[in-house]
Amino acid sequence: MSSSGAGIDSDDGPSEINIEDNKPLWGYVTKIDKTSEWGGNIAFKCNFCNASYKGSYYRVKAHLLKISGHGIKVCPKISSSQMAELQRKISDAEQRSKKELPKYIPLLSTHASYPSSSSSIRCDDSTVNK
Secondary structure, eight states: OOOTTOSSSSTTOOSOSSOOTTOGGGGGEEEEEESOSSSSOEEEEETTTOOEEEEOHHHHHHHHTTOOSSSSOOOTTOOHHHHHHHHHHHHHHHHHHHHHSOSOOOOOOTTOOOOOOSOBOOSSSOOOBO
Protein backbone atom coordinates (compact mmCIF):
# COMPACT_ATOMS: atom_id res chain seq x y z
CA MET A 1 0.00 0.00 0.00
CA SER A 2 3.03 2.24 -0.17
CA SER A 3 3.08 5.01 -2.72
CA SER A 4 5.85 7.41 -3.60
CA GLY A 5 8.39 5.29 -1.71
CA ALA A 6 8.06 7.33 1.46
CA GLY A 7 8.02 4.35 3.76
CA ILE A 8 4.84 4.92 5.76
CA ASP A 9 3.30 1.57 4.91
CA SER A 10 6.49 -0.29 4.04
CA ASP A 11 8.86 -2.21 6.28
CA ASP A 12 11.65 0.25 5.54
CA GLY A 13 10.19 3.00 7.74
CA PRO A 14 11.39 6.57 7.46
CA SER A 15 14.40 7.12 5.25
CA GLU A 16 16.29 9.49 7.57
CA ILE A 17 18.86 7.82 9.83
CA ASN A 18 19.03 10.42 12.61
CA ILE A 19 15.36 11.08 13.26
CA GLU A 20 14.68 13.23 16.27
CA ASP A 21 12.16 11.40 18.45
CA ASN A 22 10.04 14.49 19.00
CA LYS A 23 10.06 15.47 15.29
CA PRO A 24 9.13 12.30 13.41
CA LEU A 25 8.31 14.00 10.09
CA TRP A 26 12.00 14.59 9.39
CA GLY A 27 11.98 10.91 8.43
CA TYR A 28 9.74 11.58 5.43
CA VAL A 29 11.98 14.14 3.76
CA THR A 30 15.57 13.92 2.62
CA LYS A 31 17.83 16.55 4.13
CA ILE A 32 19.89 18.04 1.32
CA ASP A 33 21.85 20.85 2.92
CA LYS A 34 21.92 22.46 6.34
CA THR A 35 22.53 26.20 6.25
CA SER A 36 23.42 26.52 9.93
CA GLU A 37 25.02 24.29 12.54
CA TRP A 38 22.57 25.38 15.26
CA GLY A 39 19.10 24.76 13.87
CA GLY A 40 17.32 27.02 11.47
CA ASN A 41 16.62 26.34 7.83
CA ILE A 42 17.49 23.16 6.01
CA ALA A 43 17.17 22.37 2.32
CA PHE A 44 15.04 19.24 2.03
CA LYS A 45 13.28 17.11 -0.56
CA CYS A 46 9.86 15.56 0.08
CA ASN A 47 9.98 11.78 -0.21
CA PHE A 48 6.39 11.74 -1.52
CA CYS A 49 6.34 14.39 -4.26
CA ASN A 50 10.13 14.83 -4.73
CA ALA A 51 9.81 18.62 -4.55
CA SER A 52 12.68 20.52 -2.92
CA TYR A 53 12.18 23.25 -0.33
CA LYS A 54 14.08 25.17 2.28
CA GLY A 55 12.85 25.62 5.83
CA SER A 56 12.56 24.29 9.33
CA TYR A 57 10.56 21.39 10.77
CA TYR A 58 7.59 23.77 10.93
CA ARG A 59 7.53 23.96 7.13
CA VAL A 60 8.09 20.19 6.75
CA LYS A 61 5.04 19.64 8.95
CA ALA A 62 2.95 22.18 6.99
CA HIS A 63 3.95 20.57 3.68
CA LEU A 64 3.27 16.96 4.70
CA LEU A 65 0.08 17.62 6.67
CA LYS A 66 -1.32 19.94 4.00
CA ILE A 67 -1.51 22.97 6.27
CA SER A 68 -1.87 25.98 3.98
CA GLY A 69 -0.77 29.51 4.77
CA HIS A 70 2.69 28.64 6.11
CA GLY A 71 4.84 29.69 3.16
CA ILE A 72 5.12 26.27 1.55
CA LYS A 73 3.05 24.29 -0.96
CA VAL A 74 1.09 21.38 0.43
CA CYS A 75 2.15 17.94 -0.76
CA PRO A 76 -0.14 16.76 -3.57
CA LYS A 77 0.91 13.10 -3.18
CA ILE A 78 -0.14 12.46 0.45
CA SER A 79 -3.33 10.42 0.70
CA SER A 80 -5.79 10.83 3.56
CA SER A 81 -4.72 7.48 5.07
CA GLN A 82 -1.05 8.50 4.89
CA MET A 83 -1.86 11.86 6.48
CA ALA A 84 -3.70 10.08 9.32
CA GLU A 85 -0.61 7.92 9.88
CA LEU A 86 1.67 10.99 9.98
CA GLN A 87 -0.66 12.71 12.45
CA ARG A 88 -0.61 9.58 14.63
CA LYS A 89 3.19 9.60 14.61
CA ILE A 90 3.21 13.26 15.68
CA SER A 91 0.70 12.55 18.44
CA ASP A 92 2.76 9.57 19.68
CA ALA A 93 5.92 11.70 19.71
CA GLU A 94 4.15 14.45 21.69
CA GLN A 95 2.93 11.90 24.24
CA ARG A 96 6.45 10.44 24.62
CA SER A 97 7.83 13.93 25.05
CA LYS A 98 5.30 14.74 27.79
CA LYS A 99 6.12 11.50 29.64
CA GLU A 100 9.83 12.36 29.60
CA LEU A 101 9.29 15.71 31.33
CA PRO A 102 9.95 15.70 35.07
CA LYS A 103 6.75 15.67 37.09
CA TYR A 104 8.32 17.47 40.03
CA ILE A 105 10.86 20.23 39.72
CA PRO A 106 12.37 21.23 43.07
CA LEU A 107 12.67 24.95 43.62
CA LEU A 108 15.06 26.76 45.90
CA SER A 109 13.66 27.49 49.30
CA THR A 110 13.11 31.15 50.14
CA HIS A 111 14.92 30.45 53.41
CA ALA A 112 18.04 29.03 51.81
CA SER A 113 21.26 30.58 53.00
CA TYR A 114 23.63 31.89 50.38
CA PRO A 115 27.35 32.43 50.84
CA SER A 116 28.06 36.03 51.67
CA SER A 117 30.21 38.11 49.37
CA SER A 118 31.34 41.67 49.08
CA SER A 119 29.20 42.20 45.99
CA SER A 120 25.71 43.63 46.12
CA ILE A 121 23.21 43.84 43.31
CA ARG A 122 20.12 45.99 43.33
CA CYS A 123 17.23 45.11 41.09
CA ASP A 124 15.61 48.54 40.91
CA ASP A 125 17.54 49.94 37.92
CA SER A 126 20.32 51.16 40.24
CA THR A 127 23.96 50.48 39.55
CA VAL A 128 25.70 47.31 40.60
CA ASN A 129 28.22 47.72 43.46
CA LYS A 130 31.22 45.47 43.79
